[in-house]
Amino acid sequence: MRLLQIVVPVGKRDGVERVLSDNEVDYFLTDETSGRDYAALVFVPAGPEDVEALVDELRAIGIEREGYVTVGKLETVLSDRFERQQHDGPTNGSAVEETDGRIAREELRARAAAVAPITPNYVVFTVVSVIIATAGLLMNSAAVVVGSMVIAPLIGPAIAASVGSILDDDDLFRTSVKAQFVGLLIAVASAAAFAGLLRATVMPHADLHLVEQVAERINPGALALVVALGAGVAGAISLTSTTSVALVGVAIAVALIPPAATVGLGIAYGDLTAAVSAGVLVLINVLSINVASLGTLWFQGYRPEHWFAEQSARRAVARRAALLVAAVLVLSSVLVVTTINVSENTEFERTVAEITSETDARVLSTDVSYRMELFLRHPTTVTVRTVGGSTRTAAALRERIRTRTEQDVTVVVLRENGEVSTARPSRSSSTAEFARPNSPTVTAPGLDGRHLTAGVA
Structure with missing residues (x-):
């Protein structure tokens, strides 16, 4: 009422x-x-x-x-x-x-103007939110990452920019765009500063690619675009109705805060792949949120109060929407490449599982390790834990995997008695190494840069 x-x-x-x-x-x-x-x-x-x-x-x-x-x-x-x-x-x-x-045009403008400017609270909540998100990413804790989104204030400027376009309010539009840019810049800088402090003290050798929560933002799929578009639609509807804007703001924070924190992590640890990949994801998400909210407000029937301003607003909306859509389509080609890569890796893992199930040993587990590149992941090592099997199991598995998948990867077989056999790619014929229980064990880099021993409990 x-x-x-x-x-x-x-x-x-x-x-x-x-x-x-x-x-x-x-x-x-x-x-x-x-x-x-x-x-x-x-x-x-x-x-x-x-x-x-x-x-x-x-x-x-x-x-x-x-x-x-x-x-x-x-x-x-x-x-x-x-x-x-x-x-x-x-x-x-x-x-x-x-x-x-929906609420009246004047009320919408007032609500948008209230959440558009850069205020001390906006800066503080952005910094606190992204620091919590950065800690959650390094802890590989989805619960902590989600908690950081609750206090993120980024919904206001993201939706207010669209309100300014629709209602032909250039001051509101410029204020909101500036707030979005400054907010993301503050988020990335805060994450980089916090991660830099961690690197200088308690986590000097963290491998970001081994952290699942970080890896999701380095190699996102096309569904990330769906999340951003849905967040933009929900944000616009929440601002034009009685729905809690703060509650819907979590959806927008999902698309912006964790990727921005990942960019900061990449900068702090000198990981160009993480910084660039997550940075592209941030750009895609912020542009998608803007274009989705702009379209939602237009289809809801919002127009300037004066008929002579409607033509100007229509041209501005069409121009800005075209630029946003074009930018989203160009940047989304990255997500298409990543999605195809994810599909190929899923098929590779399925094929490897089939191949290992056909061995003479009882397979306990099969793990695939990847090498992270810009927007892509390539399988490098297949680790198989078995009960039984021969000393030639690793070489045989490697050859069968290479034949059926055309991927020449290292195969490590860990037997229940502690024996380890390894078959590595070579330019000539396949080679295999066999380790007795007292020989050196296979190692893999851990999160803190030390090495974790691979074996069977």
Whole structure:
């Protein structure tokens, strides 16, 4: 519910009463006695879907130029008559159909303007959010990463920029775009500073590619685009309705905060692959959020209040939407490449599982290690834990994997008695190494740069 308070200038009282009567709304009018150039003060309780039509008609008779119209939230109305009017009024149904129950244009602008600027709280919440996300990524904790998104304030500028475009408000648009750019810059810088501190103290040799939460942002698939587009649509709808903006803001933070933290990690640890890959993901997500929110607001029917500004807004929206869509399509080619690579690796793992199941040993587990490159992952090592098997199992598996997948990888077989056999790629014939229980064990780099012993418990 909304409460309109109308300060009526002298000479406009009859016009205001006519507008309210024609719309068949209840109102309460009192004479203005302060001695200023106002004739009356009117209170109008109304539904959110009725406000825009009423404000437009009041603007048409000059209230905006000489008086005031304020719109506030109305929590409760104790009136049977008002309830009947809301449910049975002849104009209510058409108003809901015309506006889809959305809030008025003026209220949307006010809400967007309130969340668009760069404020101290915006900066503090961004810094705290990305530091928590960075810690969560290094801990490989999805719960901590999700928790960081709850306090991220990035939804405001992302949606407010679209509101500025739709309503032909250049000041709001510029303020919001600046806030988005500064917010992401602060996020990346904060993550890099925090990760740099960790690298200089407790985690000097962290291998980012071995952390699952980080690897997801280094090699994202095409579904990441779906997340960003959905977040943009949800964010726009939340701003135009009574849905909690803070709650929907988590969806937008999902698309921005963890990738920005990954960029900071890549910078701090000198990992160009992580920094560039996650940076491209951030760009794709922020552009997708903007284009999705822009389209949502347009299809909801929002337009500037003046007809002559609508043409200007239409051209601006079309131009900005075209630029955003073109940029998203170009950058999304990276996601297509990554998605194809992920599909190929999945097929490789399935084939390897089939091959290992055909050995004479009982297979306990099969793991595949990858080498991370820009937007791509390439299998390098297949580790098989078995009960039984011969000393030639690794060489045989490597040859069969190479034949069926055309991937020449290192194969390590760990037997239950502690014996380790390894077959590595070679330029000539396949080679195999066999290690007795007392010989050196196979090692793999750990998160902190030390080596983890590969063996069977």
